[in-house]
Amino acid sequence: MASHGAPVTIGMLFSQTGVTAVLERSQRQAAMLAVSQINSEGGLLGGELLLLDSDPASNPARSRTEAERLFDAGAEALFGCYMSSTRKAVLPVVEARNSLLFYPTLYEGFEYASCCIYSGAAPNQNAGMLADYLTDTHGDSYFFVGSNYVFPYECNRIMRDLLSNRGARVVDEQYISLDPSDEEIAKVIAMIRNAGPVVVFSTLVGDGAVRFYKAYDRAGFDRAAQPIASLTFGEPEIRALGSAAATGHIKAAPYFSVVDTAANREFVRAYRESFGPDSPISAEAEAAYFQVRLFAEAVRRAGTTDRSSVVRALPTFSLEAPQGTVRVDAVTHHTYLWPRVAVVGEGGTFRIVREAAQPVAPDPYLVELEKRSPILSSDAVHGRS
Numbered sequence: 001m002a003s004h005g006a007p008v009t010i011g012m013l014f015s016q017t018g019v020t021a022v023l024e025r026s027q028r029q030a031a032m033l034a035v036s037q038i039n040s041e042g043g044l045l046g047g048e049l050l051l052l053d054s055d056p057a058s059n060p061a062r063s064r065t066e067a068e069r070l071f072d073a074g075a076e077a078l079f080g081c082y083m084s085s086t087r088k089a090v091l092p093v094v095e096a097r098n099s100l101l102f103y104p105t106l107y108e109g110f111e112y113a114s115c116c117i118y119s120g121a122a123p124n125q126n127a128g129m130l131a132d133y134l135t136d137t138h139g140d141s142y143f144f145v146g147s148n149y150v151f152p153y154e155c156n157r158i159m160r161d162l163l164s165n166r167g168a169r170v171v172d173e174q175y176i177s178l179d180p181s182d183e184e185i186a187k188v189i190a191m192i193r194n195a196g197p198v199v200v201f202s203t204l205v206g207d208g209a210v211r212f213y214k215a216y217d218r219a220g221f222d223r224a225a226q227p228i229a230s231l232t233f234g235e236p237e238i239r240a241l242g243s244a245a246a247t248g249h250i251k252a253a254p255y256f257s258v259v260d261t262a263a264n265r266e267f268v269r270a271y272r273e274s275f276g277p278d279s280p281i282s283a284e285a286e287a288a289y290f291q292v293r294l295f296a297e298a299v300r301r302a303g304t305t306d307r308s309s310v311v312r313a314l315p316t317f318s319l320e321a322p323q324g325t326v327r328v329d330a331v332t333h334h335t336y337l338w339p340r341v342a343v344v345g346e347g348g349t350f351r352i353v354r355e356a357a358q359p360v361a362p363d364p365y366l367v368e369l370e371k372r373s374p375i376l377s378s379d380a381v382h383g384r385s
Contacts, residue, residue, distance in 0.1 A: 004045050004046050004047075004303075005045070005046040005047050006045075006047045007047045007048045007049070007050045008043075008044045008045060008047060008048075008049050008050065008076060008299065008305055009049075009050045009051075009052060009073075009074045009075050009076055010035075010049065010050070010051060010052070010075055010076060010077050010078070010079060010292075010295070011051075011052040011054065011067070011070030011071070011073070011075030011077070011078045011079070011080075012028060012031055012051060012052065012053055012054060012070075012078075012079055012080050013054055013056050013063055013066060013067060013070070013078055013079070013080030013081050013086070013090065014027050014028035014031070014054075014056075014080045014082075014288070015055060015056050015057055015058045015082065016028065016055040016057075017055055017057045017058070018056070018057040018058025018059060018206075019058045019178050019179050019205070019206040019207050019208060020058045020082045020083060020205055020206035020207075021057075021058065021206070021207075022206055022207060022210065022236050022237060022240050023082060023205070023206065023232075023234070023236050023237065023282055023284060024058075024080075024082050025236070026235075026236045026279070026280060026281060026282045026284070026285035026288075027080065027082070027104060027105075027282070027284050027285050027287075027288035028053075028080075028288070029271070029274070029275050029279070029285065030271065030281070030285040030286065030288040030289035031051075031079055031080075031288045031289065031292050032051065032274075033270060033271055033274055033275075033289060034288075034289045034290075034292035034293055034296075035049050035051050035292060036274070037270070037293075038292070038293070038296045044296055044299050044300065045299065045300075045303070045304075045305075049296065052070050052073050052074070052075050054066040054069070054070060056080075056081075056086060058082070058083065058086070058178075058206065059086075060083075060085045060086050060088070060089035061089065063081060063086040063089050063090050064089040064090055064092075064093055067090045067093040067094065068093055071093070071097045071099065075099075076099065076305045077099055077100045077101070077102065077295060077305070077307075077310075078090070078094060078099065078100070078101045078102070079101075079102045079104070079288065079291065079292060079295075080101075080102075080103075080104070080288070081101065081103055081105065082105050082205075082284070083105075083149060083151065083205065084107050084108060084149070084150045084151045084154075085149050085150055085151075087101070087103055087105075087107070087116075088150070091113050091115060091116060094113075094115045094116070095113070095114070095115045098115075098307055099115065099307055100115055100116070100117060100295075100307055100310065100311070101113075101115060101116045101117070102116075102117045102119060102291040102292070102294070102295060103116055103117065103118050103119065103120065104119050104120050104284055104285075104287035104288040104291050105120040105284050105287070106120040106121040106122075106126060106231055106232070106253070106283070106284070107120060107121075107122070107151060108123065108150065108151050108154030108155050108158070109122045109123045109124075109154075109158070109363075109364040109365065109366060110154065110364060110365055110366075111364065112332060112333065112364070113333070114311075114333070115307070116333060117291065117294070117295075117314065117328060117333050117335075118332075118333055118334040118335065118362070118364070119287045119288075119290065119291040119294070119326075119328075119335045120283075120284060120287050121231070121253065121254050121283075121337055121339070122334050122362045122363060122364040123155070123158045123364075123366060124360065124362070124363040124364075124366060125254060125337045125339050125360050125362065126231050126252040126253060126254070126339055127155070127158055127159055127162055127231065127252065128162060128339070129252055129339045129340070129341055129354060129356070130159075130229060130231065130250070130252035130341055131159065131162035131163055131165075131166060131168075132166070132354075133250070133252070133341045133353065133354050134163075134168075134199060134201075134229055134250070135163065135166040135167070135168050138199045138225075138227070138229075139168075139197070139199065140166075140167055140168040140169060141168070141169060141171055141195075141196070141197060141198045141199070142163055142168060142169070142170050142171065142198055142199050142200070142201050143170070143171055143172050143173075143174075143191075143192050143195050143198040143199070143200050143201070144156045144159070144160070144170055144172070144173040144174065144200075144201050144202075144203070145173075145174050145175070145176070145188050145192075145200060145201075145202055145203070145204060145212070146173075146174075146175050146176075146202070146203035146204060147175065147176065147177070147178050147203065147204050147205050147206075147208055147209075148175045148176060148177055148178065149178060151203065151205075152175065152203035152204070152205075153175070155203050155231065156173060156201070156203055158366065159201060160173075171195050171196075171198055172191060172195060174188050174191065176188060176204070176208065176212075177208070178205070178206065178208055179207065179208060180208045180211065180212070182211075182215075185211060185212050185215045186215065188212070189212075189215050189216060189219050192216075192221075193219065193221075197225065197226065198226065199226060199227060199228075199229060200216070200226065200227070200228040200229065201228075201229050201230070202228050202229070202230045202232070202233065203230070203231070203232065204230075204232070204233075205232050207240075209230075209232065209233055209237060210237050210240045210241050213228065213233065213237075213241050213245060213246070213249070214241060214242075214245060216228060216245075217241075217244075217245035223247060223248030223249060224248055227248045227249050227250050227343075228249045228250070229249070229250040229251070229252075230249070230250070230251050230252075231251065231252055231253065232251075233249065233251055234251055234253065234256075234280075234282040234283055234284070235256075235257060235280035235281055235282055235348075235350070236280045236282050236285075238280065238344060238348045239278075239280045239348070242348075243344075243346070243347050243348025243349075246344045246348050247344050247345065247346060247348075248343065248344060249343070249344045250341065250342070250343050250344075251341070251342055251344075251350070252339065252340065252341045252342075253283035253339075253340060253342075254283055254286075254287075254323050254337040254338045254339060254340060255283040255286040255287070255322060255323040255338070255340070256283065256340060256342050256350045256352060257280075257281040257350070258342075258349065258350055258351070258352060259322060259323055259324075259340075259352070261322065261323075261324060263320045263321065263322050263324075264322035264323070267281075267286070267289065267322040268281065268322075271285075271289075283323075286321065286322050286323060289321075289322070290319060290321035290322070290323075290326060293319055293321075294314060294319055294326075294328065295310070297313075297317060297319065298310045298313040298314045298317075299313075301313040301316065301317065311333075314328040314330075315327065315328050315329065315330035323337065323338045324338045324359060325359055326338075326359065327359075329361065329362050332362050332364055334362030334364050335362060336359040336360065336361055336362065337359060337360060337362070338355065338356050338358075338359055338360070339355065339356045339360055340352050340354065340355040340356070341353055341354040341355070
């Protein structure tokens with residue numbers, strides 16, 4: 001526990017190599033930006049906020065050993081993990097060290113850990129609005145494809161229920177390796193073609209998702225009629241894919257870089273000034289950014305980095321994040337967020353077509369699966385009357 005005037009040290013668990021590095025690099029950069037800004041504002045508890053880096057390489061076992069190493073090197077809290085398998089590998093280490101993991105990635109829900117703060121979307125903060133949008137605009141036949149690990153299976157189970165409740169059907173559900181072969185991808189593409197006029201719901205992640213989207217583009221599907229919808233495929237993946245192959249695809253998330261708020265304009269300016277004018281920014285990166293700010297404010301209010309004091313402080317304030325006002329729920333340790341749906345337009349830029357009119361409370365156990373939140377229509381989003 002840091003004393004007043006001494007540096008406060010935190011550890012990062014963002015993969016710089018491995019199958020999910022295409023996304024996690026943006027998360028790492030966003031966390032680095034938050035730390036730089038906090039230090040420029042005077043640091044924490046009279047001292048500097050220091051970062052310890054790592055490369056878990058998209059591997060659960062390595063994530064666990066890297067978490068141990070970061071704690072041994074002096075980290076007082078950890079920030080990161082992308083796949084649920086990596087989070088689950090790290091949480092026992094965090095609990096044993098009486099510390100906290102700030103987890104910035106959407107996930108399948110149905111979890112509470114006293115040592116974890118969840119700043120990514122729970123299913124009620126992305127999947128519900130996506131199911132509404134898809135069935136309103138794209139009919140009633142869906143084909144699921146996911147990576148072979150825990151999040152896609154659980155997310156697809158939830159999405160199947162949401163679509164069924166809206167009169168839609170899932171014609172098939174397929175899973176491929178995290179690092180799939182060309183043959184695995186080609187087999188699923190052929191199955192989609194044989195399934196007829198379906199919309200694809202993808203829970204593929206990382207490089208495997210990019211390669212699948214490339215194959216889908218080469219196969220010549222009409223993306224206006226048969227887009228791929230996802231909770232995970234965002235701006236970093238679009239850059240790896242190429243904008244021409246991304247046009248028409250759909251994502252639901254609390255954040256897109258085109259969100260029109262003063263806080264977001266400043267965030268985008270600072271991020272691209274630091275990491276390059278064309279640097280893509282993901283929803284998961286925005287969460288990685290604001291969760292460092294949440295931690296810093298909680299430490300300031302608590303006057304200590306002690307876990308129980310930080311946990312008590314976190315729900316006592318709101319933060320103006322780039323996506324809008326966010327705050328941590330005291331009961332679930334999840335975060336109030338702003339669901340949105342966007343479609344990739346020409347040039348690879350998202351266009352928001354539906355969004356919440358207010359932050360949505362987290363419901364990680366889907367106690368109220370079909371509770372609807374007020375939304376802004378597509379016209380309202382774009383300022384049309």
